[in-house]
Amino acid sequence: MKLFQNQTAVLVTKHAKERVIRPIFEQKTGCAVIVEHGYDTDLLGTFSREVDRRNSQLKTARTKIDEGMKLVNANLGIASEGSFMEYYGLPIPWNIELVLLYDKQEDRETYGIYESAETNLHHQTVRSFEEVMQFANRIGFPEHYIVMRPDHERSSQIIKDINTYEKLEDSFKWCEKHSIVGTVFIETDMRAHANPTRMDNIEKATLNLIEKLHTFCPACGAPGFIIQEVIRGLPCEKCGTPSELALRYVSRCYKCKHTQEQYYPKGHSAPPKYCNRCNP
Template sequence: MQIQQLFSKRVGVIATMHKKEKVIAPLLQQELDIKTIVPPNFNTDVFGTFTREIKRPGNQITAAKLKAEKALKMTGESLAIASEGSFVPHPLVPYIYSNREIVILLDKQNEIEIIGEEFSIDTNFNHQIVENLPEAYDFAKKVGFPEHGLVVSWSDAAKNSMEIIKGITTAAKLQETIQTALNNSVDGKVSLETDMRALYNPTRMKNIAKATLDLLNKIKSLCPQCSAPGFAITEKIAGLPCEMCSIPTSLTLSVIYHCQKCGFKQEKLFPNGREFADPAQCMYCNP
């Protein structure tokens, strides 16, 4: 099974309304010879919003698959690409946020589903409650405004509702919005946060590109048994022995590659190129 035979000259539908095709399309076209399109009037907000008006249906992978399926239904094509991002506190490093981006390829013609991923601490994801313009300006400067957009929200006293203004990318618009919010807020406080939609966040867009590269690497990884693309790591096994005492550590000893097409599995020892762990990372030698 040759990669070019699978994808060359086919139409790939990129399921986005936030300009993600700017980083995804060139990579797919260059590496797989796919002709990409974006469905017109495609509303991805129905699959969840970062500003929490609409809850995401399930996890990241579920949401991305729903986007891809919807794009295929709208266009009648058989190949779709969709992405989904999340921003959460880093699991190991306190007080730092992380960005996980996934990019999924759904190929109904060949019954293939492959997911690329990027996990990064390179993100400006942040939020703050402000009570005046100087505080708003300080926050904006800290998160890379105006190259990165902002979102302002407040509880409006007169309307008895939560007001949200997104996509703020100029100093004039920021000043106008903050002033309006302060004048109408129930408690004189305004919520200011980074706009995490891809078209307003170049840092996130870079992570989407990296996730797309990971997707392409997995596509090019062919199963040794059936030659299907997507022969990827599905499990990591800890236990790399300490170089000094030989006791197993928490570092990766081996990885398991799995083919979703035929089910073939293969274990690869020492995926990081080291047969022993540094004693500094051993709980016995360095408790």
């Protein structure tokens, strides 16, 4: 029997994330996924900045699950939440996708993560339709939608769902006409249904969650026996001083509390560049 055979899960989404989440969950866990559109997830934050996200990625996903379980009588809740940032301060767009599962019967959370530079996140201020076309070709339009505003990124006038060349030209003309300074701000639409690259990353985060669920405790057989803690201190290969790299990983069962430690492969050490003594 599959892990959640004959159970019901609710997935709250406004942007068609069920395309990748539902088939994986139903096939791999046996549950029936109900897609709930009754809660407007844009109230929790939008990539195009009409609403700033006030909470963390994890807390926002929890809110989606809470709202979904108010609308649907389900034992399981699923939510997805994404974020974009610079990669460790470098000008490289970095996408982090989180897919969260809450099991009400066990009062347990398990989440999948996928991080990647595979994103077409981009924006530009333009003055001509020629520039718009160059931007569109660069980001994979029309499969990837475009968002447009007159003047700047915080303009309250906004056009979304631009996914045809006719809409692209009409939207540029409208924004140009309503611009005070003669510029138009364009950006990639990062909503899941409007961005196949991001949707692929959500799928990979879902698969990571499924992999975690199918890692079972060696003591009691409960699912989700995953790494809960990373102990740092891998010795430097040059001087032996503990570094910031992982020395061992601690997995812990949520049910029976069985703990298992896994050391970094024997014989490995940290390169001096990660040592605070050799490379202060």
